[in-house]
Amino acid sequence: xxxxxxxxxxxxxxxxxxxxxxxxxxxxxxxxxxxxxxxxxxxxxxxxxxxxxxxxxxxxxxxxxxxxxxxxxxxxxxxxxxxxxxxxxxxxxxxxxxxxxxxxxxxxxxxxxxxxxxxxxxxxxxxxxxxxxxxxxxxxxxxxxxxxxxxxx
Amino acid sequence: xxxxxxxxxxxxxxxxxxxxxxxxxxxxxxxxxxxxxxxxxxxxxxxxxxxxxxxxxxxxxxxxxxxxxxxxxxxxxxxxxxxxxxxxxxxxxxxxxxxxxxxxxxxxxxxxxxxxxxxxxxxxxxxxxxxxxxxxxxxxxxxxxxxxxxxxxxxxxxxxxxxxxxxxxxxxxxxxxxxxxxxxxxxxxxxxxxxxxxxxxxxxxxxxxxxxxxxxxxxxxxxxxxxxxxxxxxxxxxxxxxxxxxxxxxxxxxxxxxxxxxxxxxxxxxxxxxxxxxxxxxxxxxxxxxxxxxxxxxxxxxxxxxxxxxxxxxxxxxxxxxxxxxxxxxxxxxxxxxxxxxxxxxxxxxxxxxxxxxxxxxxxxxxxxxxxxxxxxxxxxxxxxxxxxxxxxxxxxxxxxxxxxxxxxxxxxxxxxxxxxxxxxxxxxxxxxxxxxxxxxxxxxxxxxxxxxxxxxxxxxxxxxxxxxxxxxxxxxxxxxxxxxxxxxxxxxxxxxxxxxxxxxxxxxxxxxxxxxxxxxxxxxxxx
Numbered sequence: 001x002x003x004x005x006x007x008x009x010x011x012x013x014x015x016x017x018x019x020x021x022x023x024x025x026x027x028x029x030x031x032x033x034x035x036x037x038x039x040x041x042x043x044x045x046x047x048x049x050x051x052x053x054x055x056x057x058x059x060x061x062x063x064x065x066x067x068x069x070x071x072x073x074x075x076x077x078x079x080x081x082x083x084x085x086x087x088x089x090x091x092x093x094x095x096x097x098x099x100x101x102x103x104x105x106x107x108x109x110x111x112x113x114x115x116x117x118x119x120x121x122x123x124x125x126x127x128x129x130x131x132x133x134x135x136x137x138x139x140x141x142x143x144x145x146x147x148x149x150x151x152x153x
Numbered sequence: 154x155x156x157x158x159x160x161x162x163x164x165x166x167x168x169x170x171x172x173x174x175x176x177x178x179x180x181x182x183x184x185x186x187x188x189x190x191x192x193x194x195x196x197x198x199x200x201x202x203x204x205x206x207x208x209x210x211x212x213x214x215x216x217x218x219x220x221x222x223x224x225x226x227x228x229x230x231x232x233x234x235x236x237x238x239x240x241x242x243x244x245x246x247x248x249x250x251x252x253x254x255x256x257x258x259x260x261x262x263x264x265x266x267x268x269x270x271x272x273x274x275x276x277x278x279x280x281x282x283x284x285x286x287x288x289x290x291x292x293x294x295x296x297x298x299x300x301x302x303x304x305x306x307x308x309x310x311x312x313x314x315x316x317x318x319x320x321x322x323x324x325x326x327x328x329x330x331x332x333x334x335x336x337x338x339x340x341x342x343x344x345x346x347x348x349x350x351x352x353x354x355x356x357x358x359x360x361x362x363x364x365x366x367x368x369x370x371x372x373x374x375x376x377x378x379x380x381x382x383x384x385x386x387x388x389x390x391x392x393x394x395x396x397x398x399x400x401x402x403x404x405x406x407x408x409x410x411x412x413x414x415x416x417x418x419x420x421x422x423x424x425x426x427x428x429x430x431x432x433x434x435x436x437x438x439x440x441x442x443x444x445x446x447x448x449x450x451x452x453x454x455x456x457x458x459x460x461x462x463x464x465x466x467x468x469x470x471x472x473x474x475x476x477x478x479x480x481x482x483x484x485x486x487x488x489x490x491x492x493x494x495x496x497x498x499x500x501x502x503x504x505x506x507x508x509x510x511x512x513x514x515x516x517x518x519x520x521x522x523x524x525x526x527x528x529x530x531x532x533x534x535x536x537x538x539x540x541x542x543x544x545x546x547x548x549x550x551x552x553x554x555x556x557x558x559x560x561x562x563x564x565x566x567x568x569x570x571x572x573x574x575x576x577x578x579x580x581x582x583x584x585x586x587x588x589x590x591x592x593x594x595x596x597x598x599x600x601x602x603x604x605x606x607x608x609x610x611x612x613x614x615x616x617x618x619x620x621x622x623x624x625x626x627x628x629x630x631x632x633x634x635x636x637x638x639x640x641x642x643x644x645x646x647x648x649x650x651x652x653x654x655x656x657x658x659x660x661x662x663x664x665x666x667x668x669x670x671x672x673x674x675x676x677x678x679x680x681x
Contacts, residue, residue, distance in 0.1 A: 028337045032362050034677045036387025036468050039431075041337050043457070043467075046450040060335035076307075077288055077361040077680075078340055081332045107384055110305050111365035112297055132387070134467065 005136045009054040012143045016055040019146060020066070023057040026142075027065035027089065031082045032075030032114060036132040037099045041069065049135050056142065062086075067094040067145065069138075073101040073114040074121055086122055096145045097124045098138065100131040125149050158234055159184040162204065170196045182552075183616075186240040190251050193227055193242050198257040205232030207533045209616070210627050211254065211264035212641040213272045215300045221246050223274055226641075227254075228616055228629065235552050237616060244274070253278040260533035263647060271298040271367075286360045286680060289313030297368050298639075304365075304372050320346035320354045328662065332361045336666075339676035343665075350661040355654045362680040370640035371633065375401050375475060375609065378636065382628070383470050386644055386678030388431075391417075391424040392621030393642075393678075394473040396628040399554060400617035401475055404632050405609045413477030413602045414556040418593040419490070420464075420472045421555065421619075422586040426497075427456040428622035429579045429586070432673045436576050437508055439667040440517040448504045452497060459493045462486075477603035487594055498587055505580050518573040522668030524656040525570055534652045536624015536645045538672055541578040542570035548620035560592045570656075572671040611638070621645055623675060644678030 016024045028041050044051045045058065059065055062085045074082060086095070097118040100106035105116035118124050125148050128141030159179045166174070173192030178185050188196060200206035209228040216224050225242045244251060253276035254261040265276040266285035273296040276282070284291070290310040296302060317327075325348050332340035340361040346354040366385055373381050382397035383390040395417055402409055409417075434449020457467040463486050464472055472478055482490075508514060524534070529542035539546055547564040549557040565581030567574035614631040624645030631639040653672050657665055 029333060030338070030340050030362070032364055032677075033339070034384045034387035035339055035675065036384070036390075038337050038339065039388050039468060042431075043450075043454060046454050047447050048451065048454045058337060062333075072362070073364065075362060075364055076291075077363055078332065081340065081361070085333050107381055108364045108366075108369065111369050112302070112304065112306050112308070113363050113365040131384075131470065132468065 002136075005049075005139065008136070008139055008143065009051070012056070012139060012146075013054040015143065015146055019150060023052075023055045024067060024142070024146075025057050025059045025065045026067045026069050027059055027062045027085070028069045028071070029082055029085050030072055031070050031078040031102070031118065032072030032108075033099065033101060034072075037071035037102075040132045040135055040138065041071075041098075043135050044138060049139075051139065054139070056139075062088040063090065065089050065093070067096060067142070069096050069098055070118045070122070071098050071102050073105040073108045073116060074118055076113050076115065079115060079121065082121065094125045094145050094149050095122050096126050096128060096141060098128045098141065099133060100129065103127045103129060106131065125152075159236055162231065162238065165203065167195065167199055170199060182236045184236065184238045186238070188240045188242050190225065190242045190244055190248075193225065193240065194252050194254055194257050196240055197227060197229065197254050197261070200229050200231065200238060201258050206230055206238065207232070208258060208260045208264070209237060209618070210629055210641055210643045211261050211268070212629065213268045213274055213298075214631060214639045215272065215298065216243070218300060222248065223272060225251060225268075225274075226614075226629070228627075230552070239614075239616065249273060250275045250277050252276070255279050259531050260648070263651070270296075272296050273299070283316065286363050288360055289315045297365060302368075304368055315358070317344045317358070318346075318354060318356050322348070324348050325353065341676050345662060345665070347662060351659050352657050352662060352665065355657050355665075357650050357654055359650065359676060360680050362677045364677075364681065366681040367640055367642060370637050372636060374636050375606075378640075379473055379475060380471070385642055385681065386621075386646075386675040387468060388428055389424065389621045389623065389626070389644075389675065389678065391420045391469045391472055392619050392626055393628070395421060395555065396617045396619040396626055397630075398473050398475055399619070400615045400628045400630040401609060402606070403615040403617065404613055404630065405475075405607045407476050407604055407606050409477050410601045410604055411556070411598050412481075412600045413604075415593045415597040416478045416482055416602060417473065417555040418557060418560065419482065419590055420469055420478070422589045422593070423456065423460055423463075424469055425586050425622045426583060427453050427460065429583050430456060430501075432579050432670070433504070433508070433576065433583075435670040435673065436518065436572065436667065437514065439670050440514045442508065442511055442514045445504060445508050445511070445514070448500070448507070452500055452504065455493065455497060459490065462489055474603060476606045477601070479603075481602045482594075482597070490590065490594060494587055494590060501583060508576075515573065517664075517667065518576060518671075519569075519571060521572045521664050522656045522660055522671060523569070523571045524652055526568070528655050529570070529652065532652050532655070533648050534624075535648045536620070536622075537575055537578045537582065538649050538652060539624065540564065540566045541574035543568040546625075548618045548625045552618050554617070554619060556593060556596070559596060560589055562589055572667055575671040609635075623673065623678075624649065626678075642681055644675055644681075646674040646676070646679040649674050650679060
């Protein structure tokens, strides 16, 4: 991994420690993504990026999560599951919309089966642009979400 | 494919089919029939029985505006021939029913359920007429792919109930899983019926990722359609965009420059590599062989970095354009690819040795999740999953496209049909991909990388097949004004999901993730 990302990761680690005093738990929700974003979220945990060392922990259940990382335009089929997942996440909670689809519906905007982005149905703290965003961009987006969230609190 | 082979197919058609054919024509490798709807079942049955033909796609079009009727389109590929038999069956005026093909050719099952959801055409005699793509809260009487359904229309949700297959008996209980899973994977629902540990039934419920791709494509101009195709199944971007481009290029009679064909091969194989590395690493991960998993994912990361160096996209987006490819490969790019391949080959050999010599891992994968050859043929399973069950098929060899016709490669097969067989097939395919990339770079002629597309005449249809990392994908496009009038997409996973339902039977629940990973099916590509 390049030095800039390494520095970014260290910055994020210090921030998470200060804010939470422990790791930040993230639950990823695919709300109709093409699987491109999932490829990059999975890449975060490979030996090159290894985000656990920065205090980012991808968890199996929303009940353990501080943050929902949502991908996809929010399809009609996934809306009920997304809302249930949000409800199951304990407050205070953050929502990050990852990728073009999650931001605005992207290329699928306006179809009968999608809802044009996450902020149409949930309050979103930060947006990570890209189709899909690179792993470095995801790390930066999470840092941005923490900034916003802290300034709001 | 010579026209002679196709002419003999026509000559051998039984009389009950022959009398129902209104027109037939042979063009290149295609035999096109216009047939009365009641001829479809005997035609499909004959092609299956006598020629071992498999189903490529079955879909409908709404031609009510011009011809007052819906049409069914059946495409089958006779075994051992680089040929497609397409049959178009116009239903009668106001007719919305037809005789189900499923009792005759089992693999028509999901296609007919999809047609019912999308067009409201009912297959009489279908053994399982439940909705497939649209969920129970979709109102009756709204059919998205009919022309009078507007793209932006969003019907209100209604109350409805979906009935899962019930297995009853003493000690039988159900485990519902999904659509939000514990891992970072796509959404889908799995309903297990279990007695003790072994799975006695699995029902896969999909459609959660349905985004309306086919409808959207009808209002997406051809050049932008390439980008839409890349987002059908995100990790198969090159395969889907190549299939889309090839179909439009065929409609426009556009000859893609040879250099572009070679670059497409390089990109298709780079895509296969990063996918297969991920698949193999995933199998290691699910058998708790952490070191091998880490090594595998590292290989995948390196391959994706190479993708980014060459194209600016880790997932090889925007590589294809209509008429060729967007960007040439420079001598510098070539060196980069060759140097990376040398490293990846060595590391991959180490990974394979590590995995195959680990008894704890081999014990988990051998005999697990077995799919018999008969079942694979019956369900028309495609790709590595088919080849691992001894079904020797690969579009790259059987229906050559891009530059594959000029290249030498083996199609690895196994007979076991278990997780181990699928793993070994994928490992062997990685080696073939290395070789294909070398050959495509070596044999790449000089010249332009993009031809002018020209106009796309309306009303014609073209069918394009590509071997994606998951298996055969199909794009069938009927040309409209500047955009497809109908764009049927069939991902490899659409064929393979039913196979997984079969492969898990009798296995214990903890082995399900492993079996699922060994198939590594796409949800987005299936749901569209």
